[in-house]
Amino acid sequence: MRSLRLLVVGTLLHAKHLSRSPFEVTIALVVPVVQATLAVYLFRAGGEQHRLLEAAVGAGVMGVWSSVLFGSGGAIQDQRWQGTLEMIMLAPRRPVLIILPITIATGVVGTYALLTTLLWGRLLYGIRLEFAHPVAFVVAAVVCVVALGMFGLLLAATFVLMRNANALANTLEYPVWLVSGMLVPITVLPAWTAPIAAVLPTTWGARALREATSGGPVWPSVAVCLGISVLCLALGAVALTHVERRARAAATLALA
Amino acid sequence: MGSEYAIEAEDLRRTYRARTGWLRPRRTEVEAVRGVSFTVGRGELFGLLGPNGAGKTTTIKLLNTLLIPTSGMARVCGHDVEKETREVRRRIGYVFGGDRGLYDRLSALDNLRYFAELYGVAPRDQKRRIAELLDLVGLAGREGERVEGYSRGMRQRLHIARGLLHAPDVLFLDEPSIGVDPVAARELRRTVADLASTGTTVLLTTHYMAEADELCDRIAVIADGQIQALGTPAELRRRADGRRVVEVEAYGVPESAVDAVRDLPGVRETAVEARGALQLLTVHSDAHVDVQSDVLRELAGIRLGRVDSREPTLEDAYVAIVSAS
Numbered sequence: 318m319r320s321l322r323l324l325v326v327g328t329l330l331h332a333k334h335l336s337r338s339p340f341e342v343t344i345a346l347v348v349p350v351v352q353a354t355l356a357v358y359l360f361r362a363g364g365e366q367h368r369l370l371e372a373a374v375g376a377g378v379m380g381v382w383s384s385v386l387f388g389s390g391g392a393i394q395d396q397r398w399q400g401t402l403e404m405i406m407l408a409p410r411r412p413v414l415i416i417l418p419i420t421i422a423t424g425v426v427g428t429y430a431l432l433t434t435l436l437w438g439r440l441l442y443g444i445r446l447e448f449a450h451p452v453a454f455v456v457a458a459v460v461c462v463v464a465l466g467m468f469g470l471l472l473a474a475t476f477v478l479m480r481n482a483n484a485l486a487n488t489l490e491y492p493v494w495l496v497s498g499m500l501v502p503i504t505v506l507p508a509w510t511a512p513i514a515a516v517l518p519t520t521w522g523a524r525a526l527r528e529a530t531s532g533g534p535v536w537p538s539v540a541v542c543l544g545i546s547v548l549c550l551a552l553g554a555v556a557l558t559h560v561e562r563r564a565r566a567a568a569t570l571a572l573a
Numbered sequence: 574m575g576s577e578y579a580i581e582a583e584d585l586r587r588t589y590r591a592r593t594g595w596l597r598p599r600r601t602e603v604e605a606v607r608g609v610s611f612t613v614g615r616g617e618l619f620g621l622l623g624p625n626g627a628g629k630t631t632t633i634k635l636l637n638t639l640l641i642p643t644s645g646m647a648r649v650c651g652h653d654v655e656k657e658t659r660e661v662r663r664r665i666g667y668v669f670g671g672d673r674g675l676y677d678r679l680s681a682l683d684n685l686r687y688f689a690e691l692y693g694v695a696p697r698d699q700k701r702r703i704a705e706l707l708d709l710v711g712l713a714g715r716e717g718e719r720v721e722g723y724s725r726g727m728r729q730r731l732h733i734a735r736g737l738l739h740a741p742d743v744l745f746l747d748e749p750s751i752g753v754d755p756v757a758a759r760e761l762r763r764t765v766a767d768l769a770s771t772g773t774t775v776l777l778t779t780h781y782m783a784e785a786d787e788l789c790d791r792i793a794v795i796a797d798g799q800i801q802a803l804g805t806p807a808e809l810r811r812r813a814d815g816r817r818v819v820e821v822e823a824y825g826v827p828e829s830a831v832d833a834v835r836d837l838p839g840v841r842e843t844a845v846e847a848r849g850a851l852q853l854l855t856v857h858s859d860a861h862v863d864v865q866s867d868v869l870r871e872l873a874g875i876r877l878g879r880v881d882s883r884e885p886t887l888e889d890a891y892v893a894i895v896s897a898s
Contacts, residue, residue, distance in 0.1 A: 319693070319696075322690065322696065327690065330686070333679060334678050337678035337719075338678065399673055399675070399676070401673075403639055408688075409662035565638070565639060565640055568640055
């Protein structure tokens with residue numbers, strides 16, 4: 318119960334801290350809108366007017382992913398810069414309970430992107446927000462945020478040891494949203510990308526949201542997304558315990 | 574309670590290894606702590622004094638589990654810092670000086686709420702504990718403001734409140750008064766003294782001799798990664814017994830003049846400290862030799878300010894110990 322309390326309080330306070338950063342919020346709002354605009358024009362050019370809502374949702378999910386990806390790398394780097402990384406790692410808790418609220422909080426901040434692209438689609442392009450399964454859409458969105466937060470934890474376990482974690486984050490952003498089919502269907506991608514897509518929680522999260530938007534079996538995708546994420550969480554928790562010890566040996570918790 | 578000591582360090586060593594360059598990587602090794610051994614009794618206020626880069630912070634981080642020793646052993650409240658990390662962390666608080674280490678865009682209250690959760694303060698006790706600590710550090714009434722608007726002194730007080738949330742048995746204070754104004758530093762010293770009087774063991778590192786002298790039961794002087802002297806402030810002060818100190822304020826003392834002073838008969842150490850436009854030349858000599866006139870002769874032709882001859886202080890003892898290392 319106390320662990321759950323720590324997760325909830327930690328997530329809320331980290332989300333509050335991130336939400337007060339003009340830089341974080343601007344990035345979370347502007348980039349997805351630009352991507353959504355490009356997507357709308359591409360879909361219109363391809364004569365797929367009926368998929369404009371998917372474009373808005375897809376761009377929003379890209380925003381959530383970017384927020385989690387850079388959040389996991391950047392937030393830990395931020396903790397280093399603020400001098401808080403040592404203070405939080407010094408707590409008598411499992412490292413997973415300390416870092417998971419940060420990565421989930423970056424997912425929560427990512428939902429600003431999803432909300433913005435939907436609002437942008439409605440106001441600017443008159444896209445009607447008619448979801449095939451509205452309740453399932455909300456559930457899938459929440460699961461997607463939490464799942465990506467858990468996936469972010471696995472990334473964070475790697476980032477703790479790297480002083481320049483942003484370099485790795487930069488190389489992962491576009492390939493993952495492309496392979497996960499957030500905007501472009503994965504069926505049009507080369508066959509060798511399919512196994513990669515299958516193991517990424519982003520693929521199933523994006524698929525669940527797409528199915529909730531345009532119709533389809535939402536719950537299996539939600540379940541697979543959650544299953545893979547829980548596996549990532551377990552792997553991340555083990556990895557984090559290991560890397561925390563290595564960080565103490567290599568003296569990489571502080572800046573100097 | 575387990576061990577009779579709050580802190581035990583036995584031949585602690587820590588080497589930092591770094592690699593630079595991609596094509597031709599160069600490995601460098603720095604031995605920051607080289608065989609440090611000491612014990613701190615329960616409820617004792619113990620000072621670790623030393624120049625920059627002496628190994629003070631590394632020693633603290635070895636003891637508070639942030640770093641793993643390269644070799645040697647350390648225990649806090651009887652628990653091994655390497656193998657029983659969580660047991661140690663439950664019993665310690667860590668406060669360091671400077672601006673960093675807080676969530677600036679959150680209020681002091683949010684910072685304390687978060688760290689109370691992290692450090693396992695029972696939910697039913699949190700509100701009362703936070704209120705007590707805000708009162709103790711004089712931030713009551715300002716807790717709703719964002720930390721980014723706080724002065725350095727206020728941040729430092731918030732650091733202390735954070736470090737005390739879970740009522741630790743042992744408190745590590747790493748240069749807590751750095752950059753804090755004299756009034757705030759005096760309040761800080763009072764808070765630390767109060768803590769020690771209520772039974773909290775405190776390990777304090779500081780540059781400020783007066784602070785160490787006023788607060789500490791015992792002091793270890795560390796330089797070059799090793800303990801050079803250990804004792805009560807009075808015992809350390811005796812290290813400078815048999816000495817006399819001449820201080821000369823001067824403007825533009827050339828290196829050759831300092832060398833000439835250093836070579837004078839009876840002179841043990843000389844140090845030059847730049848203080849804006851003037852330099853303060855401190856000359857330690859044997860007590861029975863009056864070197865003042867000889868020093869002034871060597872400085873002939875140089876513009877001088879105040880000249881003073883006095884008994885040695887703890888600071889002089891510290892300089893003598895560090896210079897001898």
